[in-house]
Amino acid sequence: MSPIIIKTIQFFLSLSLLIVLHELGHFIPAKIFKTRVEKFYLFFDVKYSLFKKKIGETVYGIGWLPLGGYVKIAGMIDESMDTEAMKEEPKPWEFRSKPAWQRLIIMLGGVTVNFILAVIIYIGMAYSYGDQYIPMESLRDGVWVTEKEIGDKVGIQTGDKIIAVDGEKLKTFNSVFIELINGNTITIDRDGQQIEKEIPIDFISTLLEDEEKVRFLSLRAPFVVNKVSKGSHNSNTGFMAKDEFLSINGSEAVYRDQVMALLEENKGKDINIKVSRADGTEADLVAKVSDDAKLGIEIGGFTMKDLEDRGYFRIQTQKYTFLEAIPAGIDKGVTTLSSYVKQLKKIFNPSTGAYKGVGGFAAIGSMFPDTWDWAAFWSTTALISIILAFMNILPIPALDGGHVMFLLYEMVTGRKPSDKFLEYAQMVGFFLLIGLLLFANGNDLYKWLFK
16 A cells, blocks of 8 residues: 555544544533534535434534534534524524533533543553653764754754753753754753854744755764675775774764765775774774765664664663553643644744744645554644644634633623624634635645645
């Protein structure tokens, strides 16, 4: 099965699950408060439905337009814009006839379910998989800046140890990228001296100019021979599998970044290489560097465990009992939400250029792996659930947050906005959402065509 099909299946499975549970968050309290629910739909049924069946007073169905889903609650001005029903006298079973506090609970139900679902997923993942990460403080010789131009932009050099972002200690290498994107200042240890640098406001824009370079930092890995390439100009040099480079022409050359720099300096020349062999002995070799700074060998052959055993970094594994997984999952949910809010703030600041990274359905679909991986699927689903929860609670008419905003106004002032005002607000919110949808998916199309 092709990677695109696998991603698409995961995308629709995740989206369907999140939509159904979100709408259940509205449906269940509506039923508890004896409010009539006329429709419960996965996707939108513009003109016709793929499937529908009436059970009791509610029509359950699947629409053909996969842009979300909805429950149509009697006596409520929503995306259906059923204004004719609103002209009639309020009925006891209608949304508008219920006390404000009940209407508030109904409207908050969807986002509440989305956040709780994310936390439940994180709890399950913590219990099932635990956490595996590389503590930042365990990196023996700092990080490798694989894209020097981006490193220079943020002020990080190969060999630097990243201590903190915005004064908060950076605990894991796994989190460095998201922390740099969200942060404003960075503290690094360079040759034993602590330096604080300001992260440029347009740093995100720099990363988005070439998305292949987003992960511009890597672990410093040793230069280890895997095998000599077929037809290599150094086939008779004496390289052996698992040879670890120690020096080139007397200069230290342990790490890949060091070796690559020295090969660049010695294009077309013979070089003296000292290596450490798998049996613990050392050997001196003479090799030829090609004009494009290559040795004609394949590197690798060491696993992450091999590198840990040699002291380059430490791999930390955290296992949780079920009771321990509960606070761990809650903490993960809160941390993920906080991180997303920080990113959203940067999107609304044009100076950051973060708006260029806003994506639509293609961007969301690309978050899923191109092979079936349940851990990755659930992790991505939890993240999207949190995004949906936060986006839906924004005080924009046509979103749950818009209804909540008007309900809070009513509860504070004792005055309910008129139905005509709510109709106009719903229309404005609808057009805002359509504009955002076009912008996000337009960004996807632009990247596909021009990048």
